[in-house]
Amino acid sequence: MRILIAEDDSILADGLIRSLRQSGYAVDHVKSGVDADTALSVQTFDLLILDLGLPKMPGLEVLRRLRARNSTLPVLILTAADSVDERVKGLDLGADDYMAKPFALNELEARVRALTRRGAGGGPTVVRHGALAFDQVGRVARINDQVLDLSARELGLLEVLLQRLGRLVSKEQLVDHLCEWGEEVSLNAIEVYVHRLRKKLEAGGVRIVTVRGLGYCLEKEQGAAASNGAPPNGTAMAPPAMPTSHYYK
Numbered sequence: 001m002r003i004l005i006a007e008d009d010s011i012l013a014d015g016l017i018r019s020l021r022q023s024g025y026a027v028d029h030v031k032s033g034v035d036a037d038t039a040l041s042v043q044t045f046d047l048l049i050l051d052l053g054l055p056k057m058p059g060l061e062v063l064r065r066l067r068a069r070n071s072t073l074p075v076l077i078l079t080a081a082d083s084v085d086e087r088v089k090g091l092d093l094g095a096d097d098y099m100a101k102p103f104a105l106n107e108l109e110a111r112v113r114a115l116t117r118r119g120a121g122g123g124p125t126v127v128r129h130g131a132l133a134f135d136q137v138g139r140v141a142r143i144n145d146q147v148l149d150l151s152a153r154e155l156g157l158l159e160v161l162l163q164r165l166g167r168l169v170s171k172e173q174l175v176d177h178l179c180e181w182g183e184e185v186s187l188n189a190i191e192v193y194v195h196r197l198r199k200k201l202e203a204g205g206v207r208i209v210t211v212r213g214l215g216y217c218l219e220k221e222q223g224a225a226a227s228n229g230a231p232p233n234g235t236a237m238a239p240p241a242m243p244t245s246h247y248y249k
Contacts, residue, residue: 001046001116001159002026002177006036006062007078008054012101016049019105020112023139024155026177033057040066040073044176047116050095051078052086060089067094074115076108113139127162129218131204134162143204154197161208166220168211 003020007013008031017027028045030036033054040048040062048066052059063075077090077098087098097111127134133142141148141158150158160169160177171187194216198208207219 001156002028002044003047003049003112003116004036004039004043004045005029005049006031006033006054006059007049007051008032009051015105016108019109021152023109024152024159025112026156031055033059033062036062037065040071041069045073046177047112048073048075049078049112050075052083052090053080060086060093063090063093063095076111076115078103129162129165130206132201132206134158143201143206148200150197150200153193154200157193157197161216161218165218168215168217170215173215 001024003025005013005016005027007016007029010031013029013031017029020027028039028043030039031054034056036048036050036054036059037057039045050059050062054062059077063077066073066075075095075097077087077095079087079090079098079100083100087100090098096115099108099111131144133145135141139155141150141155156177157174160174171190174190175187194208194210201208209217209219211217
């Protein structure tokens with residue numbers, strides 16, 4: 001999941017970035033409303049964390065322009081504790097949630113998890129796929145109740161594939177969802193992440209199918225790839241059938 005933080009307080013932004021990256025999110029940061037508006041116009045994100053007191057362009061104007069483009073991007077606004085009117089205006093303009101400063105970091109992380117699930121279509125807290133169970137709140141994956149040791153990048157990759165279960169995801173799409181601005185990640189690196197994750201899922205019979213030249217998909221039903229003539233190494237010659245208590249001020 002890719003998050004944009006629009007916050008001019010560098011100390012607060014740094015704390016949020018470190019925490020969210022440790023949880024497996026790709027995080028980009030801008031310090032002004034103009035930069036936020038530009039980023040939102042040219043890049044796809046899964047969540048916007050928006051401070052209302054931004055320089056150059058107020059956060060409320062960033063939000064108004066975002067919704068004027070018919071974007072349904074989930075937005076979590078950050079406001080001063082006494083700015084009730086701004087919070088009301090933000091919600092009226094289409095914000096999904098708000099937090100007043102100062103706030104507890106673990107509470108913000110919980111709000112982020114809730115909003116990213118909502119933006120992805122909601123659904124249960126724990127996503128199950130065969131022997132695999134992925135806890136979207138705790139961000140923990142298990143195979144047959146055994147916790148998988150996944151890196152932040154592998155965790156993000158698994159989350160994207162589960163959200164698009166049975167559907168093709170290209171390498172370019174994975175780069176967009178998993179990587180931040182200025183991060184040099186090649187398509188070959190994506191292949192390495194997929195290979196590592198595939199090996200860790202094998203014990204539970206969960207298969208990542210490679211569609212040569214196109215991308216990857218998490219096989220929707222066990223045995224489906226075999227019926228399509230896929231070789232045992234998880235590579236398909238043609239696309240499979242696609243159904244559809246730190247505080248910060």
